[in-house]
Structure formats: structure tokens, C-alpha cells
Amino acid sequence: MRSPKDYFQPLAVGAPAPVREIPFRPSRMIHFFPPHLDKVVAKLPAIAPSVDVLLGNLEDAIPADSKEAARAGLIKVGKEMALGDTQLWTRINSLDSPWCLDDLTAVVGEIGDRLDVIMVP
Numbered sequence: 001m002r003s004p005k006d007y008f009q010p011l012a013v014g015a016p017a018p019v020r021e022i023p024f025r026p027s028r029m030i031h032f033f034p035p036h037l038d039k040v041v042a043k044l045p046a047i048a049p050s051v052d053v054l055l056g057n058l059e060d061a062i063p064a065d066s067k068e069a070a071r072a073g074l075i076k077v078g079k080e081m082a083l084g085d086t087q088l089w090t091r092i093n094s095l096d097s098p099w100c101l102d103d104l105t106a107v108v109g110e111i112g113d114r115l116d117v118i119m120v121p
Helices: 044-050 062-078 100-111
Strands: 030-035 053-057 087-091 117-119
Touching: 044 053, 053 062, 062 087, 062 100, 087 100, 100 117
Parallel strands: 030 053, 053 087, 087 117
Antiparallel strands: none
């Protein structure tokens, strides 16, 4: 059994030292939100400090008649809300849906610089 004091020592001759820092931002706590519901979106600034990721869902949890409103709501969140260190993700509609291309072009064109991840189902 290795001693805890040797934990950060290389395991073999010539091997790199073990990583001491996490090389990416953690995403332990993800809060999915429906961007078309103003009541929920209004709570995001209060929720953001307590989560690692806010994920604006455009896919299956959104009714078909609200898809465009959800897309517009996500763009509004990306443009207007200060989320601090909280990452902003989105899950677009599937590739075989009639909304996928519009999701990608609108979201990337408007707030692509604010999005950390675009999930494609």
C-alpha cells in the first residue's frame, strides 16, 4: 500500500507527474430549465450561484407549439443575464426534427460565444 505522502509521485520511471488540478470546469450540478416560461427564467439569477450548469432545454420537454418561444427565451437568457461562473448549455432538438437547423443557426448566431455546450440528441 502506498503512503498518502507519495500520492502525487509518478507511478513509473519517466511517467508524468499525476494531475493536481482538475483540467476542466466541473459539471456536477446541472439545472435544466424551460426557456419559454418567464416565471422560471426569472429565477435563474438566484439559481445560478448554486449550480455548475444551467441548461436551456429546447428538446423533448418543450411542447411543439412552444419550440420557437423556447429558442427565443434561451437567446434572451444568453444575451441579458449575467450568470457569473455558471456555464450555459443547451440541448437542441434532434437532427431529424423540423426545428434542429433553426435551433443551431439562431442559437449559435446569436449567443454562440456565451454557450459552453450544445447537446445534440
